[in-house]
Amino acid sequence: MVGRVVPDSALSGAVPPDPGSDQCGWTEREAELLTVTLRLLQSHGYDRLTVDAVATEAKASKATMYRRWPSKADLVLAAFIEGTRESAVAPNTGSLREDLIAIGTSVAAHSREHASTMRAVLNEMSHSADLRAAMQDKFVRHRHRMIEEVLTAAAERGEISTAAINPEIWDVLPGYLVFRSLMSERPPTDETVRALVDDVVLPALQRTRP
Amino acid sequence: MVGRVVPDSALSGAVPPDPGSDQCGWTEREAELLTVTLRLLQSHGYDRLTVDAVATEAKASKATMYRRWPSKADLVLAAFIEGTRESAVAPNTGSLREDLIAIGTSVAAHSREHASTMRAVLNEMSHSADLRAAMQDKFVRHRHRMIEEVLTAAAERGEISTAAINPEIWDVLPGYLVFRSLMSERPPTDETVRALVDDVVLPALQRTRP
Numbered sequence: 001m002v003g004r005v006v007p008d009s010a011l012s013g014a015v016p017p018d019p020g021s022d023q024c025g026w027t028e029r030e031a032e033l034l035t036v037t038l039r040l041l042q043s044h045g046y047d048r049l050t051v052d053a054v055a056t057e058a059k060a061s062k063a064t065m066y067r068r069w070p071s072k073a074d075l076v077l078a079a080f081i082e083g084t085r086e087s088a089v090a091p092n093t094g095s096l097r098e099d100l101i102a103i104g105t106s107v108a109a110h111s112r113e114h115a116s117t118m119r120a121v122l123n124e125m126s127h128s129a130d131l132r133a134a135m136q137d138k139f140v141r142h143r144h145r146m147i148e149e150v151l152t153a154a155a156e157r158g159e160i161s162t163a164a165i166n167p168e169i170w171d172v173l174p175g176y177l178v179f180r181s182l183m184s185e186r187p188p189t190d191e192t193v194r195a196l197v198d199d200v201v202l203p204a205l206q207r208t209r210p
Numbered sequence: 211m212v213g214r215v216v217p218d219s220a221l222s223g224a225v226p227p228d229p230g231s232d233q234c235g236w237t238e239r240e241a242e243l244l245t246v247t248l249r250l251l252q253s254h255g256y257d258r259l260t261v262d263a264v265a266t267e268a269k270a271s272k273a274t275m276y277r278r279w280p281s282k283a284d285l286v287l288a289a290f291i292e293g294t295r296e297s298a299v300a301p302n303t304g305s306l307r308e309d310l311i312a313i314g315t316s317v318a319a320h321s322r323e324h325a326s327t328m329r330a331v332l333n334e335m336s337h338s339a340d341l342r343a344a345m346q347d348k349f350v351r352h353r354h355r356m357i358e359e360v361l362t363a364a365a366e367r368g369e370i371s372t373a374a375i376n377p378e379i380w381d382v383l384p385g386y387l388v389f390r391s392l393m394s395e396r397p398p399t400d401e402t403v404r405a406l407v408d409d410v411v412l413p414a415l416q417r418t419r420p
Binding site for chain 2: 045046047116119123126127135168182183192195196199200203204207
């Protein structure tokens with residue numbers, strides 16, 4: 001006689017993952033709505049985008065939209081995070097330089113692509129403490145963990161000393177590339193990423209080489 | 211008999227400087243209007259600022275305002291540049307480290323103070339090629355010259371090799387600090403400036419020390 005199978009999650013008290021949700025906690029339908037939002041953002045810009053237009057374009061009910069994202073700013077931030085999600089996975093090439101080039105190339109591409117969305121979101125952040133908290137919680141903190149992971153692995157391989165990892169300025173690499181995308185006359189190129197990694201970030205990290 | 215004094219400028223064909231204008235080409239009255247603009251920006255924010263409100267507050271005619279600054283975006287960019295003007299003079303301490311700390315401290319202070327204005331100006335830049343050109347011409351180019359001056363002086367003193375000066379990434383120091391001010395949860399502090407100069411920028415510049 002086969003007894004009732006009790007899943008591990010029931011024993012440990014953990015909530016089993018929703019099969020319809022991705023790693024960010026969005027359902028497939030929500031991810032679809034965010035993709036439509038990004039597309040409309042890129043063609044019309046932030047100012048001319050409305051939550052209603054996204055609902056119409058995606059054949060969704062306005063109630064669904066507003067229940068999930070109470071304001072345009074919430075919706076646009078979520079779309080921005082979804083749009084840069086694939087760049088949120090730590091590379092693991094086995095070489096610090098290659099990992100940094102991979103992160104830099106991805107940040108440069110995404111920040112170039114979503115520059116006007118980022119400018120709009122930053123501007124909304126001036127008015128909204130909620131939006132500032134969401135950006136910190138759902139974006140910045142995650143990126144910090146990713147860079148920490150890459151640097152810790154490099155320290156374990158003996159490529160850098162852990163003393164070189166300074167949490168005060170952990171985001172010089174992505175931060176400068178985002179800055180370059182925001183100042184639209186000089187969007188970052190592959191050469192920007194290479195120069196930043198080889199001539200700035202690596203010499204900085206290796207200055208106290210073990 | 212004393213002859214009529216002909217000023218040098220008349221002989222050379224140069225236009226004598228307007229005694230009422232400062233180094234940026236603004237008259238004292240214009241500089242005053244920009245100061246009022248900055249004050250209103252800081253209390254009301256970009257969205258609620260109007261050119262008319264600045265005219266009223268400063269007891270200026272609207273015609274004067276619009277003749278000089280055809281749009282709110284033009285006025286706000288000019289005010290931002292005026293507000294950061296004192297940080298536009300290259301320090302000359304005789305030490306590269308002290309020069310970089312001085313530039314970093316000044317950029318950090320001004321970008322913290324004017325963060326919401328910068329966010330609004332960047333957002334307007336998405337829509338306006340004129341504003342992008344003005345930012346490049348009146349702000350970025352000037353800052354580039356200032357940093358070049360400091361680095362060239364350091365190379366002449368033998369502190370760094372000219373090979374270490376890379377025009378592709380000349381603005382890592384100010385750029386990262388501006389980025390930190392724009393992402394409002396972590397505005398840059400004195401410790402940010404110190405870590406950036408000592409642990410990143412100097413090791414990068416000195417990696418090919420002569």
